[in-house]
Amino acid sequence: MTTIVPIGPFHPLLEEPELFRLHVDGETVVDIEVEIGWNHRGIEKICETKTFDQVPFVVERICGICSACHPTAYVQAVEDLADIEVPERALYIRSVITELERLHSHLLWLGLAGHFLGYNTVFMWAWKYREPVLDICEELTGNRNNYAMLKVGGVRRDLDESLFPSVLERMDDLDKHLNMLVGAVTDDPVLHARLKGVGILTPEAARAYGALGPTVRASGIPIDVRRDHPYAAYDLVDWDVISVDSCDVYGRAVVRLLECLESVKIIRRCLDQMRPGEIDSGVKEIPPGEGIGHAEAPRGETFHYVRSDGTNRPIRHKARAPTYMNLPTCRATTVGESITDATIILASVDPCYSCTERMGVYDASTGQKALDGKQLIKLSQEKTRQLREEMGE
Amino acid sequence: MTANFFIALLRFLIFPGLLFTAVVGLVMSWLDRKVTARVQWRVGPPFLQPFYDIVKLLGKEVIVPAGGSRMAFLGAPLVGLAGATLAATLIGTAAIYGGGGGFRGDIIILLYLLVLPSLAVILGGAASKNPLASVGASREMKLLMGYELPFILVMLVPIIQSGGMLSLGNLLSFQAQHGSFAASLSGVVALVAVLPCLQAKLALVPFDQAEAETEIMGGALIEYSGAPLAVFKLTKAMMLFTAPMFLVVVLWGGFGQTLGSALLGIGKYVALLVLVILLRNTNPRVKIKHAVRFFWGPVTALALIAVLLALVGV
Amino acid sequence: MGLKLKALTKSPWVFHVSAGSCNNCDIEILDCLCPRFDIERFGALLVGSVRHADALLVTGAMNRKSAMRVKKLYDQAPKPCLVLAIGTCACDQGIFRGSYALTTPLDELLPGAVTAYVPGCPPKPEAIISGLVKALQTLQDK
Known part of the structure; x- marks a missing residue:
C-alpha cells in the first residue's frame, strides 16, 4: 500500500516553500514528485x-x-x-x-x-x-x-x-x-x-x-x-x-x-x-x-x-x-530510502528555491489547485484507493 | 473507609500525584531547556517559561481535525495524563511511606502505567487522520516495542536480587537493609542498559523519531492545538519526573527516611536527568530502524547479562 | 490584562510562512534562534505545525500560488493568532511590485490581521525581535 507524505510547501525542513510528494510504502520512499512555483516572482x-x-x-x-x-x-x-x-x-x-x-x-x-x-x-x-x-x-x-x-x-x-x-x-x-x-x-x-x-x-x-x-x-x-x-x-x-x-x-x-x-x-x-x-x-x-x-x-x-x-x-x-x-537528482537519490533519510537527502543538495523559481512556466490554473492539508489528505486517500483498485484489492 | 478514600484522593490529586508532579515536572522541563540552551551557547528561557506555555495553551482555541475521531482525539491526552499521574502517585507514595506505601505487585502495574503516555501519543496520532501523524504514531509504536523488552528485563534484576519481591515498598526496605541494587555488579549493568530506554521513554533525541520536527513536523502531535496539546506537554514534563524517579526507587536505593538520604536521592535523580539531557544534546536523531535494532541488539543483550548476573547473585 | 493574555505574551510560539520571498528574511528569522539573538529568552519557539502557533511570521511578496496557502494557513491557526509582515516584500511587495506573478500584498490578503510590519531588505534580527515585542505589546494594550 502506498501513501503519499507531503513535505511542504510550508515545512520546517525548508526555509522556503516547496512541495515534495513522497510516495511511501511503510517508511520506504517508492517515488517522489517535486512541485515548484511557490516562490515564482517573475x-x-x-x-x-x-x-x-x-x-x-x-x-x-x-x-x-x-x-x-x-x-x-x-x-x-x-x-x-x-x-x-x-x-x-x-x-x-x-x-x-x-x-x-x-x-x-x-x-x-x-x-x-x-x-x-x-x-x-x-x-x-x-x-x-x-x-x-x-x-x-x-x-x-x-x-x-x-x-x-x-x-x-x-x-x-x-x-x-x-x-x-x-x-x-x-x-x-x-x-x-x-x-x-x-x-x-x-x-x-x-x-x-x-x-x-x-x-x-x-x-x-x-x-x-x-x-x-x-x-x-x-x-x-x-x-x-x-x-x-x-x-x-x-x-x-x-x-x-x-x-x-x-x-x-x-x-x-x-x-x-x-x-x-x-x-x-x-x-x-x-x-x-x-x-x-x-x-x-x-x-x-x-x-x-x-x-x-x-x-x-x-x-x-x-x-x-x-x-x-x-x-x-x-x-x-x-x-x-x-x-x-540539482533538484531533479532527488529522484535518483531518494527512491528506495526511508522517509527519515529523504529529508536529509533533499537537503543535501542545499536546495535554493527562490533561485530556481523565477522562470518556471506558470499556469494560472495551477494556482487554483493549491491544496490545503485536508485536501492533501483526501487526495492521498483517493490515490491510495485508486492504487488499491489498480492492484485489484 | 471514607477517610482512606480521601487520603488516596489527596495523594492522587495533590501530593505526590498530579499537582506536585506537574510542578516538579515543569521545573525539570525548564532545567532541560536551560541546560540545552547553555550547551548551545544561548541564554535560554526564563524560569517560569514552562508554566507560561501551559497556561497559554489552555487559553487557546481547540481545533479538532475534520474526519478525525473526536472522542479518541480529545480523550487520548487524558489517558496519558492519567497514566503518568497514577504512576507518580504510586512511586511517590512508596518512596515516602516506605514499606507501608505500596501493595504486592505494584511494580507490574507501574510497568503498564508508564506505557500509557506513549500509548496516548499513538492513539492521538492515529485519531487525527493526518499522514504525518500516522507516520509519527507508527514510529512511536515501533520504538515502544523496541525499548519495552530490555526495560522489563532490567526490572527483573531487583526482583531476582530481592528474592521475588513484587512491591515497591518491599524493594525499598530491602535496599535500606542490604544496600541499593545499583551497588552490585548486576545493578550497574542494569542501570547502563536502562539508560537508553529512559531516553526513549522520555522521547528525547536520539529517540524522538515520533515527534521529529524537521522530518514529520511534530509527528503524532501535528494536529493538536490548545488544551489537548497542553495536556500532552504536561504529561511529557511529568514523565521527566516520574520515569527517572522510578529508576531511582527501584534500582538505586530510593530516598530513605532521613533528610540526608532524601537529599542524596534527589541528587541521584538530578544526576540521572542531567545525564539524559546531555545525551540528548550530543547526539543526532537516529533512524527508527537503527533504534529498534539497537534496543533489540546490544541493549537487550546487556539487560540479559544483568539478569544472568543477578541469578548467580553478584 | 487576564492571565491568559499575559501567558500569551510570555510564550509566543512562531510559525514561519514564506510566500515568494528571496529567503533572506527567512534566514534572518532562523538567525533569531541562534546564540547571538536567542529569542527563547522571551519564550518564543519556532514550531513545526501551524496548529501550535501563536504568531505567523510571513515573508515574501505573495505570489499567486502561495498566497492561497497563506490564507488557508491563517484559517488553520488557532486563535488568537498574531500576523507579522517580515521584510519589505511582505509589507508592500518591495522591488517585485507590479510583477505578473504577484497577487495583493499581505495586509489586503488578510484584512485586519496584520499586527506589525517589519521593513528592511532583509530586516536585521534585532528588528524582527523588536517587531515581535511590539506586536505583543498591542495585545497588552487591549
Missing part, C-alpha cells in the same frame, strides 16, 4: 523593465543567500556583451565578496543539516561561527546580506583597507573553528551511520542529470566554474578544487566544509594581493548584442544570459540557478 520579466544599472539590485534578490553570485553572473554577461575590461582591484573585490558569501552559505547549510538530523547543537554552533562572517560583510559592504556591491564594469564601493587586519584576524579564528567542525563531523560515529552510503548519486547519474556544485563534486567529478572558466580574481590567486568520490550525503557535507577552508584561503590571498587602483571602468553605453556570464554560487554554477538592442534596458534576461539542475 524576476526575468521585471528585469526587462529596469535599466542595465538597476538590474543588479533585482537579481540580487533572486535569492538572499546567493546575493553576490547572481549579480556577478549578470554583470559578467553584460561585460561579455559590451566587451568591457574590468579594473583588477574590482576583480579582487568581487572574489572577496563571493567567497564571504560562500562561507556563510556553507555554514548555514551545515547548521541546517544538523537541525534536520535533530542535532540542534550543531545547528547552533555552526550559526554561531557564521555570525562573524556576516559582521565582516556588514563592515565591508554595509549590509549583512544583499551587498549591492556589483555594477557593470566594476564594483560600486571600494573596500576600506583599514578594516583588513581585523578581517584577517577573524579569518584565523574561523579557520580554527572550521577545523574543529571538520574534526567533529568526521569523527562522529552516529553521523557516519546517518550519512554514509545514504542518498547515493553515482557519477553517471550526476552527469545525466547535469548536477552542479558540491552535489557533483561529492560524486567524484571535479568541475568548478571558478577554475574551468575563471572570472573575478580566481585565476590570480592559488586555491584547490575540492572533490571526493563517496557519492553520498556524507561526501556532500565534507566537500562543503573543506570548501569553507578554501574560501578562507582565497579571501586571505585576495586581501593580501589587492593593490590600490580604479574600481570602476565607467561604462556609459551598452551596444546591441548578447552575452553570457557564469559564476560558481555556493550551490553550483549560476548562468545568466542578457540580450540588448542598444537601449538602456535588456530586452531579454535569462537566469539559471544551480538548484534547477
Whole structure:
C-alpha cells in the first residue's frame, strides 16, 4: 500500500516553500514528485523593465543567500556583451565578496543539516561561527546580506583597507573553528551511520542529470566554474578544487566544509594581493548584442544570459540557478530510502528555491489547485484507493 | 473507609500525584531547556517559561481535525495524563511511606502505567487522520516495542536480587537493609542498559523519531492545538519526573527516611536527568530502524547479562 | 490584562510562512534562534505545525500560488493568532511590485490581521525581535 507524505510547501525542513510528494510504502520512499512555483516572482520579466544599472539590485534578490553570485553572473554577461575590461582591484573585490558569501552559505547549510538530523547543537554552533562572517560583510559592504556591491564594469564601493587586519584576524579564528567542525563531523560515529552510503548519486547519474556544485563534486567529478572558466580574481590567486568520490550525503557535507577552508584561503590571498587602483571602468553605453556570464554560487554554477538592442534596458534576461539542475537528482537519490533519510537527502543538495523559481512556466490554473492539508489528505486517500483498485484489492 | 478514600484522593490529586508532579515536572522541563540552551551557547528561557506555555495553551482555541475521531482525539491526552499521574502517585507514595506505601505487585502495574503516555501519543496520532501523524504514531509504536523488552528485563534484576519481591515498598526496605541494587555488579549493568530506554521513554533525541520536527513536523502531535496539546506537554514534563524517579526507587536505593538520604536521592535523580539531557544534546536523531535494532541488539543483550548476573547473585 | 493574555505574551510560539520571498528574511528569522539573538529568552519557539502557533511570521511578496496557502494557513491557526509582515516584500511587495506573478500584498490578503510590519531588505534580527515585542505589546494594550 502506498501513501503519499507531503513535505511542504510550508515545512520546517525548508526555509522556503516547496512541495515534495513522497510516495511511501511503510517508511520506504517508492517515488517522489517535486512541485515548484511557490516562490515564482517573475524576476526575468521585471528585469526587462529596469535599466542595465538597476538590474543588479533585482537579481540580487533572486535569492538572499546567493546575493553576490547572481549579480556577478549578470554583470559578467553584460561585460561579455559590451566587451568591457574590468579594473583588477574590482576583480579582487568581487572574489572577496563571493567567497564571504560562500562561507556563510556553507555554514548555514551545515547548521541546517544538523537541525534536520535533530542535532540542534550543531545547528547552533555552526550559526554561531557564521555570525562573524556576516559582521565582516556588514563592515565591508554595509549590509549583512544583499551587498549591492556589483555594477557593470566594476564594483560600486571600494573596500576600506583599514578594516583588513581585523578581517584577517577573524579569518584565523574561523579557520580554527572550521577545523574543529571538520574534526567533529568526521569523527562522529552516529553521523557516519546517518550519512554514509545514504542518498547515493553515482557519477553517471550526476552527469545525466547535469548536477552542479558540491552535489557533483561529492560524486567524484571535479568541475568548478571558478577554475574551468575563471572570472573575478580566481585565476590570480592559488586555491584547490575540492572533490571526493563517496557519492553520498556524507561526501556532500565534507566537500562543503573543506570548501569553507578554501574560501578562507582565497579571501586571505585576495586581501593580501589587492593593490590600490580604479574600481570602476565607467561604462556609459551598452551596444546591441548578447552575452553570457557564469559564476560558481555556493550551490553550483549560476548562468545568466542578457540580450540588448542598444537601449538602456535588456530586452531579454535569462537566469539559471544551480538548484534547477540539482533538484531533479532527488529522484535518483531518494527512491528506495526511508522517509527519515529523504529529508536529509533533499537537503543535501542545499536546495535554493527562490533561485530556481523565477522562470518556471506558470499556469494560472495551477494556482487554483493549491491544496490545503485536508485536501492533501483526501487526495492521498483517493490515490491510495485508486492504487488499491489498480492492484485489484 | 471514607477517610482512606480521601487520603488516596489527596495523594492522587495533590501530593505526590498530579499537582506536585506537574510542578516538579515543569521545573525539570525548564532545567532541560536551560541546560540545552547553555550547551548551545544561548541564554535560554526564563524560569517560569514552562508554566507560561501551559497556561497559554489552555487559553487557546481547540481545533479538532475534520474526519478525525473526536472522542479518541480529545480523550487520548487524558489517558496519558492519567497514566503518568497514577504512576507518580504510586512511586511517590512508596518512596515516602516506605514499606507501608505500596501493595504486592505494584511494580507490574507501574510497568503498564508508564506505557500509557506513549500509548496516548499513538492513539492521538492515529485519531487525527493526518499522514504525518500516522507516520509519527507508527514510529512511536515501533520504538515502544523496541525499548519495552530490555526495560522489563532490567526490572527483573531487583526482583531476582530481592528474592521475588513484587512491591515497591518491599524493594525499598530491602535496599535500606542490604544496600541499593545499583551497588552490585548486576545493578550497574542494569542501570547502563536502562539508560537508553529512559531516553526513549522520555522521547528525547536520539529517540524522538515520533515527534521529529524537521522530518514529520511534530509527528503524532501535528494536529493538536490548545488544551489537548497542553495536556500532552504536561504529561511529557511529568514523565521527566516520574520515569527517572522510578529508576531511582527501584534500582538505586530510593530516598530513605532521613533528610540526608532524601537529599542524596534527589541528587541521584538530578544526576540521572542531567545525564539524559546531555545525551540528548550530543547526539543526532537516529533512524527508527537503527533504534529498534539497537534496543533489540546490544541493549537487550546487556539487560540479559544483568539478569544472568543477578541469578548467580553478584 | 487576564492571565491568559499575559501567558500569551510570555510564550509566543512562531510559525514561519514564506510566500515568494528571496529567503533572506527567512534566514534572518532562523538567525533569531541562534546564540547571538536567542529569542527563547522571551519564550518564543519556532514550531513545526501551524496548529501550535501563536504568531505567523510571513515573508515574501505573495505570489499567486502561495498566497492561497497563506490564507488557508491563517484559517488553520488557532486563535488568537498574531500576523507579522517580515521584510519589505511582505509589507508592500518591495522591488517585485507590479510583477505578473504577484497577487495583493499581505495586509489586503488578510484584512485586519496584520499586527506589525517589519521593513528592511532583509530586516536585521534585532528588528524582527523588536517587531515581535511590539506586536505583543498591542495585545497588552487591549
